[in-house]
Amino acid sequence: MFHGSMVALVTPMQADGALDVESLQRLVEFHVQNGTDAIVAVGTTGESATLDHQEHCQVIRQVVEFAAGRIPVIAGTGANSTTEAIELTRCAMEAGADACLLVTPYYNKPTQEGLYLHFRAVAEAVPIPQILYNVPGRTACDMLPETVERLSHISNIIGIKEATGDLQRGREILERCDGRLDLYSGDDSTAMELILNGARGDISVTANVAPAAMHEMCAAALEGDRERAETLNRPLEALHRDLFVESNPIPVKWALYEMGLIPPGIRLPLTPLAERYHSVVRRALREAGVME
DSSP states (O other): OOOEEEEEOOOOBOTTSOBOHHHHHHHHHHHHHTTOSEEEESSTTTTGGGSOHHHHHHHHHHHHHHHTTSSOEEEEOOOSSHHHHHHHHHHHHHHTOSEEEEEOOOSSOOOHHHHHHHHHHHHHHOOSOEEEEEOHHHHSOOOOHHHHHHHTTSTTEEEEEEOSOOHHHHHHHHHHHTTSSEEEEOOHHHHHHHHHTTOOEEEESGGGTOHHHHHHHHHHHHTTOHHHHHHHHGGGHHHHHHTTSSSTTHHHHHHHHHTTSSOSOOOTTSOOOOGGGHHHHHHHHHHTTSOO
16 A cells, blocks of 8 residues: 655654644655655654653544645554553544554563554544554564554455564464465665565655655665665665664754755754764765765
């Protein structure tokens, strides 16, 4: 249903942390014009953890409005409370999102059975297409391939964003699920290789600053053209690495500010990018050809 380069969109904020709707509209247009294949609103990169419920739904509604049907919108609606995840997912469906992305419950460390029951409950409560999201490095919760296989039999669970960077894990998911759901990379550094191995795209941090290049690289990989995909990916490798010199989305928000696309705002407990990393991120932007 979804494929290619899907940007994990930042949520623009003023210096005082207030949401910046004008910049959000500018970013959506930036991605439409540069070939991004889908927008993921209010995921980890969108600072979902510091938005209240009203703001969360507001950003989803506005992204859907600004996209105006020109590009699919996937709404981040995961939570560590099943009830809250259902409420956010229902809000996204009512706002007109095309699908939802649901991260594994964080901090409370559910069992594999708990994960299965959590995602099944959301899927049964809200009929919108849903994409699972496994990122144990941030959640302290790892959804194993056998649990993904069980969930793949639920009709409106259509995919998984696997952000471990473990290619063997991705291959196992593809084999176990046998076409019942799509696999998406959640790790830019290994995304090209995962797509060449059968994934359908990349939910990407790098795409925030290099949307056209990421679209082209993902398209080449989806076509099975390894040589072209490698050629396109090479200038992006520094971004894949250096946009994580501090916790995401600190570096990518600073990069977008440096590019003149958003104000400098970020919410505590996240802080602006440390000055010692400014030259590192600038160099990566230059290597990718997105800034002089």
